[in-house]
Amino acid sequence: MSDDRGGDAATPAERRLLGYLDDLSADRPSPGTGLVPAVVRSARWQRAVRPYALTFGRLVGAIGTGIRVLAGRRRSQ
Amino acid sequence: MDDDQKLVADALAGDLSAFERLVERHRDVVFRVAARIVGREEAEDVSQDAFLRAFNRLSAFRGDAPFRVWLLAITRNAALNHQARRRAEPVESVEPLMDTVGAEGRMPADQLEGRERRDRLEGKVRLLSPSHRVVLVLRDIEGLSYEEIADVTETPLGSVKGRLHRAREELIEILRHNTYDWELPA
DSSP states (O other), rough: OOSGGGGGSSHHHHHHHHHHHHHHHOOOOOOTTTTHHHHHHHHHHHHHHHHHHHHHHHEEEEEEEEHHHHHHHHHOO | OOOHHHHHHHHHTTHHHHHHHHHHHHHHHHHHHHHHHOHHHHHHHHHHHHHHHHHHHHGGGSSOOHHHHHHHHHHHHHHHHHHHHHHHOOOOOOHHHHHHHHHHHTTOOHHHHHHHHHHHHHHHHHSHHHHHHHHHIIIIIIIIOHHHHHHHTTTOHHHHHHHHHHHHHHHHHHTTTSSOOOOOOO
C-alpha cells in the first residue's frame, strides 16, 4: 500500500478533498460475522455439484451432436 | 511462495479450509472496496459473489501479482456488474446518520458533524462515474499504489494517473454544487 496519497494533489481544492477522503479512509466498515461461513458453504456446495454439472453438460452436448448427425443424414438422403 | 500462494495451492488441491483462510484474510478489504463502490447495504452480497467467483477461477491465479490485487480485480468487476444490473441511480442516504443519532444520542457535536460529513461524502463518491469511482476508492481511500491500481483495473499506469486526476475534479465539482458547504478553495 502507498502512504503518500497527499503528495500528488495538484491544487488547494484537491488537498482539501484529500483531507476529507482521509477521514473517510479512517472509517473502516467491516462485514458481518456471517460472511465467511456463507462463502464457504456456497463454495462447498458448488464443489459438490460441479462434477454432476459437467457430466450433464457433456450429456447435453452429446445429444446435440447426435441430433445434428441424424439431421444431416436425413438431409443427404 | 508467500502465504496466500500456499493457501491457493492447498485450495486447488481440494483443501477447503485453505480457501476459508483466504476469505478470512481478505474479507475486510474486499468488503470495504465493495462498500465504497455499491454502498454498505449491498456490500456483503457483492463480497460473497466476488469470493465465489475467485473460488471458481482459482486455477487462473498465476501469482504474477499479489493475490490481494487479483482478488480486488474480481471484486471491482463483481461490484460494477452488480451496479449495472441494478440500473438505478445511486441515492444519497441519510439513514446512517439517523441510526447514529438514535444509537448514540449523546455523541459530542464535533464527532456528530464529522460522522455526518463522512456519510455525505460516501454518498457523493457513489455519484462518480464507475471508472472514476473505482480509481478514487482504490487510491485515495484504500491507499493502493498506482501500479496495484493498474493491475486491478487492467489499465496502463499513465491512464490510472489521468483517471484519478479527473475523478478528483469530478468529485470537487459535485461537492461544489452541494448545499452542504465543503469550503473547497477555487
